Amino acid sequence: MNKAWWKEAVVYQIYPRSFHDSNGDGVGDIKGITQKLDYLQELGIDVIWLSPVYESPMDDNGYDISDYMAIYSQFGTMEDFDEMLGEAHKRGIKLVMDLVVNHSSDEHRWFLESRKAKDNPYRDFYIWKEGRQGKEPTNWGAMFGGSTWEWDEQTQMYYLHLFSRKQPDLNWENEALRREIYRMMTWWCDKGVDGFRMDVINMISKDQRYLDGEKRGAALYGDGSPSFMNGPRVHEYLQEMNREVLSKYDLMTVGETPAVSTEEAKRYAGADRGELNMVFQFEHVDPEGGEFGKWTTKRYRFSKFKEIMIRWQEELAGKAWNSLFLGNHDQPRSVSRFGNDTPEFREQSAKMLATFLHMLQGTPYVYQGEELGMTNIYFQDISQYRDIESLQYYKELTEAGLLSKEHMMACLAQYSRDNARTPMQWDSSRNAGFSQGEPWLEVNPNYLEINAEDQLSRENSVFNYYKKLISLRKVHPIVTYGSFCALAPEHPAVFAYMRELGGQSWLVVCNFAADLETIEIPKRFLAPDSQLVIGNTERTSLTPSVELAPYEAFVFSSPAVTEAGV
Numbered sequence: 001m002n003k004a005w006w007k008e009a010v011v012y013q014i015y016p017r018s019f020h021d022s023n024g025d026g027v028g029d030i031k032g033i034t035q036k037l038d039y040l041q042e043l044g045i046d047v048i049w050l051s052p053v054y055e056s057p058m059d060d061n062g063y064d065i066s067d068y069m070a071i072y073s074q075f076g077t078m079e080d081f082d083e084m085l086g087e088a089h090k091r092g093i094k095l096v097m098d099l100v101v102n103h104s105s106d107e108h109r110w111f112l113e114s115r116k117a118k119d120n121p122y123r124d125f126y127i128w129k130e131g132r133q134g135k136e137p138t139n140w141g142a143m144f145g146g147s148t149w150e151w152d153e154q155t156q157m158y159y160l161h162l163f164s165r166k167q168p169d170l171n172w173e174n175e176a177l178r179r180e181i182y183r184m185m186t187w188w189c190d191k192g193v194d195g196f197r198m199d200v201i202n203m204i205s206k207d208q209r210y211l212d213g214e215k216r217g218a219a220l221y222g223d224g225s226p227s228f229m230n231g232p233r234v235h236e237y238l239q240e241m242n243r244e245v246l247s248k249y250d251l252m253t254v255g256e257t258p259a260v261s262t263e264e265a266k267r268y269a270g271a272d273r274g275e276l277n278m279v280f281q282f283e284h285v286d287p288e289g290g291e292f293g294k295w296t297t298k299r300y301r302f303s304k305f306k307e308i309m310i311r312w313q314e315e316l317a318g319k320a321w322n323s324l325f326l327g328n329h330d331q332p333r334s335v336s337r338f339g340n341d342t343p344e345f346r347e348q349s350a351k352m353l354a355t356f357l358h359m360l361q362g363t364p365y366v367y368q369g370e371e372l373g374m375t376n377i378y379f380q381d382i383s384q385y386r387d388i389e390s391l392q393y394y395k396e397l398t399e400a401g402l403l404s405k406e407h408m409m410a411c412l413a414q415y416s417r418d419n420a421r422t423p424m425q426w427d428s429s430r431n432a433g434f435s436q437g438e439p440w441l442e443v444n445p446n447y448l449e450i451n452a453e454d455q456l457s458r459e460n461s462v463f464n465y466y467k468k469l470i471s472l473r474k475v476h477p478i479v480t481y482g483s484f485c486a487l488a489p490e491h492p493a494v495f496a497y498m499r500e501l502g503g504q505s506w507l508v509v510c511n512f513a514a515d516l517e518t519i520e521i522p523k524r525f526l527a528p529d530s531q532l533v534i535g536n537t538e539r540t541s542l543t544p545s546v547e548l549a550p551y552e553a554f555v556f557s558s559p560a561v562t563e564a565g566v
């Protein structure tokens with residue numbers, strides 16, 4: 001298999017608004033990040049993925065960009081950015097930018113021009129359509145509620161927005177637009193950034209027929225996704241972007257691609273495709289909702305989750321590269337969702353999840369606070385939420401009488417994006433050391449028990465467990481390049497697999513349940529030269545049949561690993 005630095009890396013995602021506030025205005029900022037680079041170096045991560053820091057009206061916390069080449073003033077200045085980049089590089093940490101080019105803000109100069117007149121030179125930078133007998137051009141529902149079409153008085157036409165109405169979709173059919181984007185990307189690359197995480201990049205090409213989507217059950221709108229997910233020209237655009245920009249630098253690129261299959265993923269990230277290095281797939285984190293999508297109170301099903309994870313490992317092997325994640329700024333906290341966030345099992349299950357994820361083949365992503373086992377916040381009142389998606393759906397679904405307020409609050413408690421966005425818990429001082437001012441979103445009151453200062457000082461903390469896991473990757477190529485083989489695929493609570501490279505095998509066993517579970521151990525790990533690599537219990541040796549503690553995880557090597565690696 002071809003070696004690459006981004007395969008060997010561990011990525012840490014920073015959501016700047018919630019990471020660290022250096023000036024007491026209640027909002028995280030770039031200087032705040034620079035101040036915490038030593039912390040990240042201590043953890044051992046190689047790459048930061050920085051959620052958007054560009055100029056923005058903040059309708060969607062920066063995923064609505066009004067100037068791609070300027071920094072949002074509450075986050076700091078371009079000098080602050082350059083300093084952060086330089087300081088990160090000094091510590092051997094690379095920086096990957098969030099590239100949001102499916103849409104811009106409606107306050108971007110291009111859109112302000114575009115909406116002025118039908119013959120404005122920027123008109124075709126966006127997607128404008130006539131209505132159908134006084135109605136929207138299609139029946140599509142937007143990702144944050146409502147229609148995907150907004151009527152514009154000035155020129156008496158609708159514009160398309162797959163997300164909020166303040167996020168008009170850019171028209172990738174237009175070559176002039178594409179050139180502008182490549183120019184902007186080149187500018188960031190010349191500045192020295194190390195790559196891009198590309199927001200909903202599989203939605204940039206729209207089926208030009210603009211057909212109505214299927215309407216399910218009581219849903220208010222049709223599902224337009226067949227017309228824009230993995231659209232007709234998306235691979236052509238990415239190959240062009242690769243030729244024009246990406247191929248000229250040594251970058252890491254990861255496409256955010258909701259609703260992508262393994263077959264599609266191989267097209268985006270296949271080694272020989274000249275597109276991207278890897279994609280984020282979402283099959284394993286898509287809640288099994290019904291007609292209201294993610295608005296459900298259902299917990300995940302382990303058997304389904306396991307089947308999905310195994311399939312991605314097997315089908316991408318040798319052909320494309322996996323990105324590995326259990327949480328991000330759009331998802332619930334991983335320990336609350338896949339582990340157990342009660343005091344009894346929180347640390348244990350957070351370590352188990354980390355073992356499970358970091359030992360798979362692919363590039364692992366740590367979402368800020370995950371390395372501390374930070375949990376969902378379980379807000380009691382809708383006024384505590386800030387996220388546009390949570391607020392808009394609450395309004396839409398309860399006002400239409402489709403879901404009761406109580407039920408919607410329960411859904412939000414499980415799946416609201418604000419769960420991931422509560423401020424980072426640094427220490428036990430006021431506001432968890434996040435800010436001297438009033439935080440823009442409430443700090444989780446459990447910061448007194450869960451915070452970085454405490455965990456750095458405790459050898460058996462979640463933080464120190466992550467640190468050890470990350471360091472294993474640095475020493476043992478088997479973690480990156482070893483093949484994957486699933487064990488006991490039918491086991492209802494245990495996820496077990498083997499990794500192999502050269503003459504070495506690693507056995508990874510993770511109990512996803514709060515109960516004792518039994519698992520049979522392959523013979524070679526019972527031999528005298530088999531050895532514990534890492535684990536979250538006192539266990540140091542194996543028997544043919546092992547009774548696992550709740551949320552136990554371990555990795556054994558056969559034969560034993562050496563300090564210098566294998």
Ligand code: TEU
Nearest residue numbers: 060063100143163199200258294330389
């Ligand atoms: O998210 C893309 C996306 O598909 C979202 O609908 C995501 O699945 C949803 O937030 C889950 O509830 C990206 C960004 O990660 C997100 O923060 C942005 O809001 C969105 O694009 C628009 O830029």
